[in-house]
Amino acid sequence: MAGMKQVQRQTGVALWRQIADRIREAISSGAYDETGMVPPETVLALQFGVNRHTVRSALAALAQEGIVRAVQGRGTLIERKERLNFPISRRTRFTDGLGDQARETHSLLLGHAEEAASAEVARWLRIEQGTPVIRLETVRDADRRPVARGTSWFPAARFPGLVEIYRQTESVTKTFAALGLSDYVRATTEITAAHADSGDIADLELTPGAVLLITKAMNTDLEGVPVQYSISRFAADRVQFTIEN
Amino acid sequence: MAGMKQVQRQTGVALWRQIADRIREAISSGAYDETGMVPPETVLALQFGVNRHTVRSALAALAQEGIVRAVQGRGTLIERKERLNFPISRRTRFTDGLGDQARETHSLLLGHAEEAASAEVARWLRIEQGTPVIRLETVRDADRRPVARGTSWFPAARFPGLVEIYRQTESVTKTFAALGLSDYVRATTEITAAHADSGDIADLELTPGAVLLITKAMNTDLEGVPVQYSISRFAADRVQFTIEN
DNA sequence: TCGAAATGTCTATTGATATAGACAACTATA
DNA sequence: TATAGTTGTCTATATCAATAGACATTTCGA
Known part of the structure; x- marks a missing residue:
């Protein structure tokens, strides 16, 4: 799972939603278990090849779901939920x-x-x-x-x-x-x-x-x-x- | 399954895609087996409470998938594929x-x-x-x-x-x-x-x-x-x- | 063969999505 | 207590999604 691929553009599904799905999967596969945090927004934006604001929309959606919690100045923490x-x-x-x-x-x-x-x-x-x-x-x-x-x-x-x-x-x-x-x-x-x-x-x-x-x-x-x-x-x-x- | 509900608006997924999903499910549940056709675009637009063009986008996507085939003057035929x-x-x-x-x-x-x-x-x-x-x-x-x-x-x-x-x-x-x-x-x-x-x-x-x-x-x-x-x-x-x- | 019913195409307008850049606010640590 | 690193907020712009209306084209049955 090393090196998250760039998102491929799909019509009909907003980019931020596709990225939210990818991050959700990465979390549930344990990719960020070491830190307990999602990488910084700027890093995710680079990995996915999108603007930071788009990543922010994705993270906002995940926060809404209760999967992550953003803390200003620190980062975006994972609120784990096992399958x-x-x-x-x-x-x-x-x-x-x-x-x-x-x-x-x-x-x-x-x-x-x-x-x-x-x-x-x-x-x-x-x-x-x-x-x-x-x-x-x-x-x-x-x-x-x-x-x-x-x-x-x-x-x-x-x-x-x-x-x-x-x-x-x-x-x-x-x-x-x-x-x-x-x-x-x-x-x-x-x-x-x-x-x-x-x-x-x-x-x-x-x-x-x-x-x-x-x-x-x-x-x-x-x-x-x-x-x-x-x-x-x-x-x-x-x-x-x-x-x- | 009688009386297809109106689509509820969701952010992040285009309306035409949601409608495509709904029609795909209706087809696979056998809702249109009698006629072998999807209802006319104008009827679907009314059922889903959207514009006809939006329904057309949905049907175009389903045609792309090979699930339906539109014939001008006749209607939109279902190309069945069983699970x-x-x-x-x-x-x-x-x-x-x-x-x-x-x-x-x-x-x-x-x-x-x-x-x-x-x-x-x-x-x-x-x-x-x-x-x-x-x-x-x-x-x-x-x-x-x-x-x-x-x-x-x-x-x-x-x-x-x-x-x-x-x-x-x-x-x-x-x-x-x-x-x-x-x-x-x-x-x-x-x-x-x-x-x-x-x-x-x-x-x-x-x-x-x-x-x-x-x-x-x-x-x-x-x-x-x-x-x-x-x-x-x-x-x-x-x-x-x-x-x- | 005409007309009703269906899909196909075009133009125009509005709101959501995505990018871009700049800067504020907060946290942890050297 | 600076300061690097992070999230939060604002403005601006271009593109996509959705609505609206008009009309062309094709099919099929009366």
């Missing part, structure tokens, strides 16, 4: 998965509904289209930092009162347990990536152009019957997935 | 994984080197830092469409002549077989996402701001000894991962 590791396996559970990486995790219930299963939901849950399902909209935090935003569907008949229990326990695992399902496994996970939309930007406190990891996952009980289908949108700069085979 | 599905499991292999989804796959060897293992490579391959390793830089195509760009490291002592065999076979599996390793398994996969850098844009024929899925993977022989560590960068709009547990 959380999120293991994906048969035993994938959000809270347990993060384990000791976060001191506290929360799941905020944004909304819920009982509705008829769409074609997609029905296919994943292996039920008839139109069967009643419970839909939960949640945002999950780790140490007060939003990590993921998701929508989950459950077969309504099997889990009466799910919403209330979830609201109290903030945990799918505990909710299942309270409803008589003591264990479940992750059957399938699909992973894609995309840009954040306006809802992601709001719920996950992202900035425009942010990158998301998107999972579609299906959990079954121990007999292989689907109990949950969920689409989750993770802030890609705050999390990585690990698959151990 | 390839790439299964990740103990038996993950690039070519076999794509299976019948692509008629032909290629692996272009961009470059190679024999070098001393860096700290990261040594850790993954479980060898001493500085041990000789072979590094391969490749770009993999499916049906002439670049899908991924990757760097792989192999312990040099174990695989003499690897580069020449790989160049001919275009396959890690076949190269291993020719060198006496008849079978291997995927031990660990880490998945993250990020923006494409200038190298990605060039090698994968992407456009600025494109999203990548990035994997760090380690393969072992059947005794559990690491034989390959690779970092791959996938064009997120052309591929999704599936993990079956």
